[in-house]
Amino acid sequence: MTITITAFERSPDGGKGLARDTRVRWALEEAGLPYRVRLVSFRAMKEPAHLALHPFGQIPTYEEGDLALFETGSIVLHIAERHAGLLPDDANARARAITWMFAALNTVEPPILELTTARLLEGDKPWYEERLPLVEDRVRNRLDQLSGRLGDADWLDGAFSAGDLMMVSVLLRLRSSGILDEYPNLAAYVARGEVRPAYKRAFDAQLAVYTGKPPTG
Amino acid sequence: MTITITAFERSPDGGKGLARDTRVRWALEEAGLPYRVRLVSFRAMKEPAHLALHPFGQIPTYEEGDLALFETGSIVLHIAERHAGLLPDDANARARAITWMFAALNTVEPPILELTTARLLEGDKPWYEERLPLVEDRVRNRLDQLSGRLGDADWLDGAFSAGDLMMVSVLLRLRSSGILDEYPNLAAYVARGEVRPAYKRAFDAQLAVYTGKPPTG
Numbered sequence: 001m002t003i004t005i006t007a008f009e010r011s012p013d014g015g016k017g018l019a020r021d022t023r024v025r026w027a028l029e030e031a032g033l034p035y036r037v038r039l040v041s042f043r044a045m046k047e048p049a050h051l052a053l054h055p056f057g058q059i060p061t062y063e064e065g066d067l068a069l070f071e072t073g074s075i076v077l078h079i080a081e082r083h084a085g086l087l088p089d090d091a092n093a094r095a096r097a098i099t100w101m102f103a104a105l106n107t108v109e110p111p112i113l114e115l116t117t118a119r120l121l122e123g124d125k126p127w128y129e130e131r132l133p134l135v136e137d138r139v140r141n142r143l144d145q146l147s148g149r150l151g152d153a154d155w156l157d158g159a160f161s162a163g164d165l166m167m168v169s170v171l172l173r174l175r176s177s178g179i180l181d182e183y184p185n186l187a188a189y190v191a192r193g194e195v196r197p198a199y200k201r202a203f204d205a206q207l208a209v210y211t212g213k214p215p216t217g
Numbered sequence: 218m219t220i221t222i223t224a225f226e227r228s229p230d231g232g233k234g235l236a237r238d239t240r241v242r243w244a245l246e247e248a249g250l251p252y253r254v255r256l257v258s259f260r261a262m263k264e265p266a267h268l269a270l271h272p273f274g275q276i277p278t279y280e281e282g283d284l285a286l287f288e289t290g291s292i293v294l295h296i297a298e299r300h301a302g303l304l305p306d307d308a309n310a311r312a313r314a315i316t317w318m319f320a321a322l323n324t325v326e327p328p329i330l331e332l333t334t335a336r337l338l339e340g341d342k343p344w345y346e347e348r349l350p351l352v353e354d355r356v357r358n359r360l361d362q363l364s365g366r367l368g369d370a371d372w373l374d375g376a377f378s379a380g381d382l383m384m385v386s387v388l389l390r391l392r393s394s395g396i397l398d399e400y401p402n403l404a405a406y407v408a409r410g411e412v413r414p415a416y417k418r419a420f421d422a423q424l425a426v427y428t429g430k431p432p433t434g
Binding site for chain 1: 268272273274275283284286287288289290291294295309312313315316318319320322323324326327330331334338339342343344347348351355359362363365366
């Protein structure tokens with residue numbers, strides 16, 4: 001059955017791969033699944049046709065036959081549970097990998113999103129400069145703990161999993177802040193994710209939307 | 218196999234049921250599963266024994282035989298996937314219910330957490346009064362969309378599911394702000410969750426930890 005996802009017609013990050021469709025593309029590439037992309041404009045995202053697919057008017061969405069899903073975490077989990085390559089076979093290891101997906105989205109990403117929000121929506125406010133270090137320290141607090149747990153390991157729990165896919169994707173949002181570089185083991189972890197062929201294909205595909213040039217690889 | 222979860226020895230909300238162990242207790246009660254609770258102090262949460270279970274030094278955790286999990290979303294999903302009462306049987310409906318779990322945790326809760334953070338950690342800052350309406354409007358933006366999708370339905374997608382359990386739990390955090398009451402259908406939705414016998418048992422059990430009195434029901 002054909003899989004169709006949605007992505008920004010024009011990504012606000014200029015093709016840096018930070019829009020959430022990249023996470024879904026990456027999961028589809030790891031699983032070796034072909035997919036189509038329907039691009040949506042900012043205006044179309046808030047119109048009834050798209051809101052019927054995604055009640056919060058965002059991307060990505062996922063359509064496969066009769067099934068329509070939204071929420072990146074849910075889409076990646078759906079792919080991971082049904083195809084090899086993203087979750088271990090052992091039931092307990094599988095539950096732990098899913099735990100890392102939730103940890104990435106619910107424990108590590110929220111302070112990172114707060115940092116992004118401060119920059120994008122409050123950068124012109126009189127409190128911005130004084131408040132920024134508080135927000136950055138909330139991010140560091142999580143990274144201290146994550147860095148401590150990862151240690152010298154390649155991935156969070158055994159082999160690469162959907163948990164790593166999500167955690168690497170979340171940490172990538174931090175690169176421009178410089179905070180990631182304060183944690184050499186986390187920076188190396190992110191780099192290990194970025195060199196995976198499936199990530200590269202996903203990144204190139206989202207960049208091609210922005211540049212209008214199809215991937216050359 | 219015995220299920221053991223962790224909870225605050227002394228919940229910072231004074232037994233209002235907002236600590237995340239309530240969500241896990243609720244899921245266990247919906248599934249009809251007995252469980253034990255190990256209480257942990259704020260100090261013990263940051264010590265190696267607890268960090269081995271929960272790398273971010275939080276509660277709840279979940280232990281069942283050889284399996285140890287953290288992250289409320291992952292724990293609730295683990296319970297929901299293995300026991301009746303929290304996910305529909307139809308595969309597509311099941312994937313949609315899981316989507317609502319992620320929507321609760323990743324789309325609706327983050328701005329609510331930002332509001333909580335503003336109150337708890339920045340209430341004494343010079344920018345607090347001026348910034349608060351911005352943060353509240355981010356919450357309203359999500360609730361507008363959620364309220365529009367829920368409409369007159371009892372639950373988000375058919376029968377009550379783990380998606381509703383999580384969404385109601387997330388919205389409960391808003392009650393003290395008064396914002397929830399601006400959306401009568403969402404306030405009624407939360408009230409429908411609260412009168413479920415399983416929720417009441419979960420609430421009473423967490424309150425009993427705080428008051429030191431076992432539930433009377």
